[in-house]
Amino acid sequence: MLIALAIIIGFFLLVTLLPMSYSQHYLVRSCDFVRLQVFYIASFVAVTSLFLLWQSSAIGYVFIALTSLLIMILQGKWIYPYTWLAKKEVQSAPKHIDHSIRIMSANVLMSNHKSEQLISLVDEHQPDLLITLESDSWWENKLSVIKKNYPYYIECPKDNRYGMHLYSKFKILDAQICELIEEDIPSIHILFENDEGLQMQGHFIHPAPPSPTEEDSSRPRDSELIMVAKALKNPTRPTIVAGDLNDVAWSRSTRLFMQISGFLDPRKGRGFYNTFHAGYFFMRWPLDHLFHSEGFKVKRIKRLAKYGSDHFALLTELSYENANQQSLETKSAQHKQEEIQELAMSKANKRKVPRFD
Secondary structure, three states: OHHHHHHHHHHHHHHHHHHHOOOOEHHHHHHHOOHHHHHHHHHHHHHHHHHHHHHHOOOHHHHHHHHHHHHHHHHHHHHHHHOOOOOOOOOEOOOOOOOOEEEEEEEOOOOOOOHHHHHHHHHHHOOOEEEEEOOOHHHHHHHHHHHHOOOEEEEEOOOOOOOEEEEEOOEEEEEEEEOOOOOOOOEEEEEEEOOOOOEEEEEEEOOOOEOOOOEOEOHHHHHHHHHHHHHOOOOOOOEEEEEEOOOOOOOHHHHHHHHHHOOEOOOOOOOOOOOEOOOOOOOOEOOEEEEEOOOEEEEEEEEOOOOOOOEOOEEEEEEEOOHHHHHHHHHHOHHHOOOOOOOOOOOOHHHOOOOOO
């Protein structure tokens, strides 16, 4: 038993130390994903070692327990901000505030054909903005039934698992589809106006993951995150970035995105909201994200029920504390805004993150 525990804890010590390097190889960066699982395993090994030490008094169990504790400390430092013990990064909205924006993000899994289950979730929760990822022409056809409630929509079907669709109850004033880093991996960027006349920006992305079947390196994903962060730094309006980032909330690259952009994560201090993998309860991590500029408060965050995908959908409801003042400013400049533009753009524009300034 001593040798078995030593091998187990030695392996997970390696998994803990590898992400400290700046290597972008997928084997190294994949260790970022399992921090929560490694923390639980190290906790179990620590308790087991102490129990066996009490029975046999073998000194080797002391070293195993201490190594387990070291792993728990190192991993806990990364995941702690997303536990309910940590301070909330974004304040909760007062209950009396009515104006809000509900955003639902759903990676549908292109091969999943249980569209009625997703449509049922949309009907139940009535998001103001619905963003679907991995949605192809089949999904576009099936989701056409919700257009009666979503008069504004952007459609970008693809059969490479990077299709993307956006459905909005709010008026879209401007929109662009961009391929920021790689061909055929789109992102959607919109300028929209809510019911109070407040103009906001939405940026929805789905970069390729580092994996043996996709990218050997995390460089394309990390480059897209940094490109978006730099472009949206110091926004002139309330801004939201959401989507399946193929990265966990506590990774170095996600932290760098937040540091550069100045955006906030409403999950901090509230929970992990693990959205992947929906099929394995013991192997889940937060892949679907929503970040926002300052000025928002949180009404609720909810991971929704299964709908046949390998992802859970994520519903985030936010309020904007300066909504009334911003509404007046927006309405005074409303005549300067054009109706929704054509989505056809030059190749050069597809490589830029629009700010809609």
